[in-house]
Amino acid sequence: MEENLAIDVARLDRDGEEIEGVLDDAVLDLHDDYLRPFAGIRYSLFAQLAGRELIVRGRLEQDFDAVCSRCGTDFDFTAEVPDFLASVATDEKTEIVDLTDEVRQSIILSLPTYPVCRADCRGVCPSCGKNLNKGSCTCRRNDRDDRWGALDALLPGKKD
Ligand SMILES: [Zn+2]
Ligand SMILES: [Zn+2]
Structure with missing residues (x-):
């Protein structure tokens, strides 16, 4: 698993590139007994330079071992961000753009405030x-x- 999601802008293909991998879920920095990530953040992204702007879009997924806020049962669910989008200004000196924090925030925003084992629990x-x-x-x-x-x-x- 990777420690961070860094995009090598200096070497990025002019036509853009598919970027896939698994990012260590420790970057989520969640300390929640009711919502425990496992197996890493799967990402499937497309990165492209538009002028000086690095645009990265795609999909993120993270599995969680959760406790239902209504019935207290353990259950697993996958948090999905189907439309992750990051846009970062670069200049001629930019080599690496680190998107770890953007990924972390997108996953956290997608999480339910009160996880439930099923909608009609x-x-x-x-x-x-x-x-x-x-x-x-x-x-x-x-x-x-x-x-x-x-x-x-x-x-x-x-x-x-
Ligand atoms: Zn009763
Ligand atoms: Zn429940």
């Missing part, structure tokens, strides 16, 4: 702690009935 019962994806519990139904019952009693015109 039902979470855990606040009373008994049961994972409701694995079936409902009896206390949940009672809680809900009681709550609606109390509300009904407060609402006018519901006394028939």
Whole structure:
């Protein structure tokens, strides 16, 4: 795995170049027990000089071992940046452009604030702690009935 994503501008093909590889995910510098990157940042990019401007675009992917914010289950997901774009001004003395920080920021911006194991994850019962994806519990139904019952009693015109 590579330690940084450096583009050798001095040697870049005039027609642009495909750049692919895997960047060490330690560069993400995430210290989050609920979101742990593994296997590195896969990148598949196209780098080209447009005048003095280095333009790099393409795709980034990073696998994560995550903990669901609703039910607490471990699950894996892949963060994807399908339209990574970096544009860096260069001059005749520029040799290497390091895009590690741009890559890091794009991956981090793509991350969910509250990762969930699946969009319709039902979470855990606040009373008994049961994972409701694995079936409902009896206390949940009672809680809900009681709550609606109390509300009904407060609402006018519901006394028939
Ligand atoms: Zn979940
Ligand atoms: Zn319950």
